[in-house]
Amino acid sequence: MSSNVTVCVRFRPLTSKEIAEHGDEVCIRCLDDKSFVFKDERGEELTFNFDKVFYSESEQASVYEFSVLPIVRDAVNAINGTIITYGQTGAGKTYTIEGPNIKESDELKKGLLQRVVGELFECMKSSDETVNYSMKLSMVEIYMEKVRDLLDLTKDNIQIKENKVQGIMLSGVTEITIVDAVDTIQWLHTGIANRAIGETYMNMASSRSHSIYILTIIQEFKAHKRVRTGKLVIVDLAGSEKVEKTGAEGKVLEEAKTINKSLSALANVVNALTNPQGKTNHIPFRDSKLTRILQDALGGNSRAALLCCCSPSPCNAPESLSTLRFGARAKYIKAPPRCNFDEGFIQKNGFISPAKQDQCERVLNKLREKLEDEDVKLLEELFILEGILFEPDSIEELDEAFEDLTSRTISSLQKAVEELVIANDELKKENQVLRAGVATLEMLALEPGAIESIIGAISRTLGVFRSMAFSFIRKLI
Numbered sequence: 001m002s003s004n005v006t007v008c009v010r011f012r013p014l015t016s017k018e019i020a021e022h023g024d025e026v027c028i029r030c031l032d033d034k035s036f037v038f039k040d041e042r043g044e045e046l047t048f049n050f051d052k053v054f055y056s057e058s059e060q061a062s063v064y065e066f067s068v069l070p071i072v073r074d075a076v077n078a079i080n081g082t083i084i085t086y087g088q089t090g091a092g093k094t095y096t097i098e099g100p101n102i103k104e105s106d107e108l109k110k111g112l113l114q115r116v117v118g119e120l121f122e123c124m125k126s127s128d129e130t131v132n133y134s135m136k137l138s139m140v141e142i143y144m145e146k147v148r149d150l151l152d153l154t155k156d157n158i159q160i161k162e163n164k165v166q167g168i169m170l171s172g173v174t175e176i177t178i179v180d181a182v183d184t185i186q187w188l189h190t191g192i193a194n195r196a197i198g199e200t201y202m203n204m205a206s207s208r209s210h211s212i213y214i215l216t217i218i219q220e221f222k223a224h225k226r227v228r229t230g231k232l233v234i235v236d237l238a239g240s241e242k243v244e245k246t247g248a249e250g251k252v253l254e255e256a257k258t259i260n261k262s263l264s265a266l267a268n269v270v271n272a273l274t275n276p277q278g279k280t281n282h283i284p285f286r287d288s289k290l291t292r293i294l295q296d297a298l299g300g301n302s303r304a305a306l307l308c309c310c311s312p313s314p315c316n317a318p319e320s321l322s323t324l325r326f327g328a329r330a331k332y333i334k335a336p337p338r339c340n341f342d343e344g345f346i347q348k349n350g351f352i353s354p355a356k357q358d359q360c361e362r363v364l365n366k367l368r369e370k371l372e373d374e375d376v377k378l379l380e381e382l383f384i385l386e387g388i389l390f391e392p393d394s395i396e397e398l399d400e401a402f403e404d405l406t407s408r409t410i411s412s413l414q415k416a417v418e419e420l421v422i423a424n425d426e427l428k429k430e431n432q433v434l435r436a437g438v439a440t441l442e443m444l445a446l447e448p449g450a451i452e453s454i455i456g457a458i459s460r461t462l463g464v465f466r467s468m469a470f471s472f473i474r475k476l477i
């Protein structure tokens, strides 16, 4: 099975500071567009291979077309996609995602985000008339292990939830319905302006938080009222440099330590996923907010591209080497992406809307108020028996498992209802055909045996209907 993570490396041009220190010396020697030789601090040469290497002169458009465009096209077909930029502070992560600024429209300079938004609206415009598309935008940042809503700063501690239908979700996050590219860029601009910015010795404007942009593409098929969604998650990680090198103190030191903790959690997840014993291994997604949010992307419910951003200068060789090693490891993550709701489809009204989520939340809150310790224990046992929860050690974990069970039940009931609706439609059609047959026979002289064959067809149809009804009732029970 090939990897579901496309790993690319991008070397930015040398900065004037780097040129002042080392002239135009670089620590890489290009072999081709997939491999290069890297010279480490001690002068040792190491060869690296990736899906694609973008050298200093590479254009924003080429990075986008190779690593992001296929994922965007899949997202329009309800296959989730994730794009992550990784690298030390100042390595070009934000430049790659946003360009010099999010409002940049110059074809050469504009970032991945502007291109993604343009492509999504183009796809929607050119889609056929059988589908209604709509799109939503959310933006959050993870700062000091808290998820903050960048489109509503009053929501400064968004909880991460998981349900079997929609996967990892940010509970109560602001979702703006976006109508065109200009509107979307304006919202992105608002969100970006809200990012927590810290100052460090390494870079006077370095971002100390992980930024996450979420675009949800909703497809509604007019004929059957089917709904499919594709989620595109774009992650601009905070700098991955070592704390000592930043010269940070006080609050900035604390920020740097938290960033390092979440990035090591990410490295641990990648290591666990690429461990040869893979299957039996515990994957520590819950060790940080970052890994929890990326659980779908790395755990298989998504196509993903990892862009490892590096400086080509020898003065940043240790940090670049660490980034390259991370990328080299991620290349071995193997898990096929899935299409959302492609098999059993979900009626529009059955789709779990925010209103329904709220309803679920209210029911859960009531349960929490009313449950006695004994009931909690019983529920725990039930969840263990169901194989949902193994060692429940917190009420949150229990809540999550309960929600999980609720959503599984809802989706199996939805599936049963869908099957019944299909059966009903088919029976209606058959009924029409039979009625037409009877009418024709009444008009013509009746052939011997015709009535018997009509009765036979009716009783066969009734038999099919009865067995479908039984299977539906069994599912309800």
Ligand SMILES: Nc1ncnc2c1ncn2[C@@H]1O[C@H](COP(=O)(O)OP(=O)(O)OP(=O)(O)O)[C@@H](O)[C@H]1O
Residues within 6 Å of the ligand: 011, 012, 013, 087, 088, 089, 090, 091, 092, 093, 094, 095, 096, 100, 203, 205, 206, 207, 237, 238, 239, 309
């Ligand atoms: N491919 C590139 N072409 C031209 N300039 C670039 C390129 N990549 C980065 N730069 C410039 O290098 C500087 C640092 O880049 P950027 O801010 O994107 O780094 P970063 O990795 O996002 O850092 P941080 O982690 O601090 O956010 C910026 O001035 C940016 O304009």
